[in-house]
Amino acid sequence: MSQAEHVPSISSEPAGTIKAIDKHSVHQICSGQVVLSLATAVKELVENSIDAGATNIDVKLKECGAEQVDVSDNGKGVEEANFEGLTLKHHTSKLKDFSDLIHVETFGFRGEALSSLCALSDLSVVTCHESSQVGTKLVFDNKGHLVQQSPHPRQQGTTVSLQQLFHTLPVRHKEFQRNIKKEYSKMIHVLQSYCIIATGVRITCSNQNGQGKRSTVLSTSGSQNMRDNIGAIFGPKQLQSLLSFQQVPPTENIIEEYGLKDADLPKELFTITGFVSRGDHSVGRSTTDRQFFFINNRPCDPLKVTKLVNEVYHMYNRHQYPFVALNIAVASECVDVNVTPDKRQIFLQEEKLLLAILKTSLIHMYELGVNKINTASASELCQVLQSDENMQKHGEDREPVIQSPKSSLNLAGLKAAFSCHHSSSSGNKSNTAKTANTVPTQKTLQSFFKGSVKFSTCNPGVKSPLKQTIELVQCSPVGKGKSVLDGFRYGKASCSDTDNKKDSPISHCSGPELSSYEPVINTPSVKNETFEEILDSSHIVPEGLELQTMPSTSRVDDTMSPNRRTVSLQFSLQELVGKMRRLQDQQKQKADEKLHCRRFRAKISPGENQSAEEELKKEISKDMFKEMEIIGQFNLGFIITKLTSDIFIIDQHATDEKYNFEMLQQHTVLQGQKLIVPQKLHLTAVSENVLLENIEIFRKNGFEFLIDEDAQVMERVKLVSLPTSKNWTFGPADIEELIFMLSDSPGVMCRPSRVRQMFASRACRKSVMIGTALSVSEMKKLVVHMGEIEHPWNCPHGRPTMRHLANLDIIS
Template identity: 60%
Template sequence: LPSSEPANAIKAIDRKSVHQICSGQVVLNLGTAVKELVENSLDAGATNLEIKLKDYGAELIEVSDNGSGVEEANFQGLTLKHYTSKIQEFSDLIHVETFGFRGEALSSLCALSDVTIFTCHKSAKVGTRLVFDHNGKITQKTPYPRQQGTTVSIQQLFYTLPVRHKEFQRNIKKEYGKMVQILQAYCIVSKGVRINCTNQIGQGKKSPVVSTTGSPNLKENIGAVFGQKQLQSLIPFVQLPPSEAVCEEYGLNTTNTPQNFYRITGFISRCDHGVGRSATDRQFFFINQRPCDPAKVSKLVNEVYHLYNKHQYPFVVLNICVDSECVDVNVTPDKRQILLQEEKLLLAILKTSLIEMFGRDVNKLDVNQKLLDIAGNLKRTLPEETEKPQVEVLPDSKTQNPSSHGSEIMTLARLRESFSLPQMTDSNLQSPKRVKRQHSYPRQLPSFYTTLSPVNSRKAALSKESESESKMPATSRYLRKLEDNTDSGFSSTSAESDVGYNMQEDESCSERATNSSSEEISNSKEELQNECLEIVGLSEKSLECDVQFLGTVHKLNQVEDWNNPKNLSQVASSSSPRKKYFKSKADDLKADLSSKEKNTKHHLANVDVLVEIKKKTVPLEFSMKVLAEKVKKVIQQQKKRTETQNYRRFKAKISPGENKVAEDELRKEISKEMFAKMEIIGQFNLGFIIAKLNSDLFIIDQHATDEKYNFEMLQQHTVLQGQKLIAPQNLNLTAVNETVLIENLEIFRKNGFDFVIDENAPVTQRVKLISLPTSKNWTFGPQDIDELIFMLSDCPGVMCRPSRVRQMFASRACRKSVMIGTALNIQEMKKLVTHMGEIEHPWNCPHGRPTMRHIVSLDLIS
């Protein structure tokens, strides 16, 4: 029902609320807050940045620089919304080269935290301390001694938004890890800038997070952030023009592609196995020195790398230089999503260059003799050799580039490009464009057929309906005709407007349909009356009611031309549409039929008839006992129906192709408490346990079940013994990885690793390995430490194992478990089944074999 209350007036939101709402969309997390402050310092021309965090940034974020400082005339606008010195109008965005330009960061930080700024401009004799309120207005202004530059202090980030603040504190270590990764990008790309970040927990000692030396060299910055060990695995990116094959893949015309549109520099790790990383945690992309997240570029780099190293991801640092008018950085609040012109050209350049770089070193064949025939032409190699991505050949003089006489290595893609065109004759030559046009013809045919389909489908539907209705009983056929005529006659206009049929075709079709229906109605009248009386089950004598037709029959009598749809619509509109008044006695049906037959000889549609019925009051016998019995019977029927539905709770077959479906069913229907309630039927074939739960039978693999239980117990309780090293080994970890390792020392020790920590040593040199886990033929090394650090950076404090330790436990659990062929008594089988309810994942053994499957429901058999 429509509300009687007046609608709320549309009013402007107050400025304070608008400020809070918008600020929460600019500063999204800890990483964004630190990023904005670092960008401000870099835009101010700073060469030395100090970033101090307390409790991972939850208590305090402080960024100090030696930039130009802020003049006193700009103090008022420093933290106001959309106040900036970078641009004055929208057109300035085309040529903007600074990181910030919107004037939103400091204003948003004021709304979300307590902000204090210490600044000293080169023209000022003494610095100034400024305290701001949540609206960005200065509340305190006092002299403060400091050198030229600016310090921004952020306390209690997000405390003005209680829900976000609580979530921020709960996930502070994850936020901290993401912030460090963002900061690493600025450390790499900022040449000639010394950046140092520290973190202090409580009243403890400051621990370094990341540090650079201010080198003007990109490679040295990478070494300062990730260590010299990472540099040994890198190769410089060499940009090449896109090949014809790659241009065709991206739909580019090689003749019209702009030259020198993009200039790409950087480094990427070699594709040798063991050189890459287990995740994409060290991939940094920049556009004009601005850190960003280009999804398509990242995806392409990883896809090409996986062609040569399927199991790892590359370390990537790529800076893409392009004219500023071809870039749109004003897309998202954090400016991480950037739009580019000629993006397909960029992808084509990257793909061609990466394939050429990786192809030089991977699968290179050392051939002793030049592959030449007697005439001096290129000789066809064996199939095994041609399938390699790289072969060492002496190219034909016709196809060799004069400028590359010293290079004897060519990829197969280059060979195919060189030899494909000369081998094609004029008779079978066909351009790619012509082939595409031929393939595009069938795509236009369905639209032609769909224009013909409505009429044909309508005729087919009419013929099918007439066939099906001829088999119906007279009563149902008559009622079906009345219903169809009522619906189609009174809503034909809307049907035509919806489907779009031709009016003349629709009228002709409806005429044929309604003529046939009126004939059937007149022929089956007698049969209808008898059937109606039998259905109702009452005799004519027992029916006593006075029926008065109110208005509608009179209007039916006034209709002369029943073939005119306008008259029908008028009658239909006079009564309430789509309502049906049913009469429950046979006299009503007789009177209704006879009056309709007389007044509507050319019966096209059934019109609703409003009936007024005078009823007699008849006393009924009632018994609560009978009612209670009926309710009890209904409940029992519902219970039986529910049990019948439960017969088919498990529908998956026992086959390898349906393992996932079967596992999902078991996880949904079987809880851990149910394993203890299972009844042991016996052992089958000395390898499987048959158990019964209610009316369901299950088959359980005795070896797989026991293996999974033993595996999880080993995972939880085993402390691996370590083997001491003769001399401590330096791990060359980054500052962040050192922090993760130090905070989770107990988990490393449970895995058999032990370290010595030297707090006074420089960053990346504080942790040294003194013990490695050993177990018979299993050996472990620093790569397992890296894997553990990566796992703990996502889930700090959670017990986890390296993949090779898991493999060792799986092998040990397999050997100590009950084997296939071992006879078990009832108590032993019950123990194995009960153990399944005590483990975390009872559905598969460590090697992937299923532990149990549903056989049959006994209710279906009985």
């Protein structure tokens, strides 16, 4: 198809009159906005089942939902009088007018879901009302009209079947089929939220691929307790790491932080219940994949609440994310759920008050339960107390370190402060001692732990003493001859950068910066063109244009005698070859002119690593490494290369290390160590399915499993062999990490982070070291290897392998 066919033609006709779009077109346009994904389709059907009072909901998928989706329940069923209006647009039994929306307690209320699903798929319903003796099968067309009705055996309840979802929208259907695994995982995450909050409802989900066995993905027991539902979905291991949410009123500092006035705050507006992870390092998650928020039992995505919970958690566990399941109960007149078609975005009155309550409650929970000083950190506590006793001997009045439970020592801040203090004080003991003797007005560590001294931190708006502590440790620079605690002693904290510059063989090397550069293009003179060159230039004047430019003095009926000229054209193969060469020279000249603009602008600086990598990815292809010319070796650690007029510097150790690392990643098969007794993994049903689908990748990583297809969900897989390699041992934590990585990119070979660390360590030891003299052939080999690996721009430890130095054309 030509390019012109894709461009809509510009009509010279006057604009048409405004008319109403026909109802069928409106139906199709709007349906695509209501149901956006597989997750939305399943969500709407499950919500209908819960609204119908079902206690048992079964979701069955074929080919992860690409072929068919069935949702069955044991709810009230549909009365015969409602068969016709069941799938019509804006027909619902859940509200009568707009005023009912304020007090709506059902999940659905718009009357759009089944109508939209009719427009997007082939929909049929089998239902049996509680007053009926036999069920009825209903078949609907894409407009939502009932086209077939027949008796069908069924217990009380309803089953809705969707076949070929999105087949009426060809582009979306193609994308849906291509990304079915991602759509499936999103659907599972949405379904998990209903499994958690729907107490007293047993929800199961299963999937069947091809003619294989149907495998259960999710299953709850219908418990009346949210905690039991969490255990049924994520296993007992997740339950062990959870704290029950304890709501406390907001403190004065946090009320002031959010700009609230204590006197005007409504009392008992919000009631928050649920569970969050403990702040210990090993119990968090590597992503936010297990965070569920509900407002009045309705799953939603409150962005500000999510951000706040993660920020507070990072004050205690910086490198992980919490498991969260929180239900916020609030008066229905303070909530607007009618914001988006999927009802996931919700507007709240007094949202700042909710955030203040959440922040105070979470900090209170973690201060009480997580970061108390325990016996493992007794040495730090002893050092604090000893330093305090020494200061008291000099006659200074001091308050005790621990006055009340409210002023308990914070372990995270204390550890961070002391680890920095010990690392910097080893070489500066005399200097620190000298400073201590010469300054009479020192403040002790009590002020640091109590938060009584207000430091100038990077974020002056933060009033929480805990956050002050952490940010002070991060922001205070370790100056030459100073420890981190010096800033606390003087009551100051500076966020300015110190002048500690790291010595490096590569130090801010870049070509001269040109603020404005205009390339000069030599255009050939028109006067010297010959007739042959004009013919060769391929500028053909359109026929219509010739007719317009010719003087039209004669009429159409007059006979015309065309004036024809005979021109003899000389053909010579040598001239043709010469013209081809000239054309190639012109193209080369144009390519050279393009090079006059600066393609590489990033400086050799840690702050510009990302922009430098993006430039290299854009300008350097894998084939170009073979074409690079070796200039020489610099400082016995760096290779200088030339590509056309660009000069590059390559770190010989980092380059060789990355090549060795990727070779180890691709070709190493870890050997397994058999276990005496098979070990239960207690994986969730979703995780079990990911493991079973990618079993070969686990075997390449050295894991062997005993699989029992007939066993209960979460007990189908047992570990029988673990990978070991010299001093490295691996375990269930590495299996969970692999499962998480494979859920995002199924079928792609990947390694756990600890395996990558082991490979990185081995690759580092076997690579060419800095200080090793290399021959030209050895340097060429290292450069060519860069074109054979996937990511040649960084070594496994993050150091850059290659940077642009200068462009010779610009310099000259």
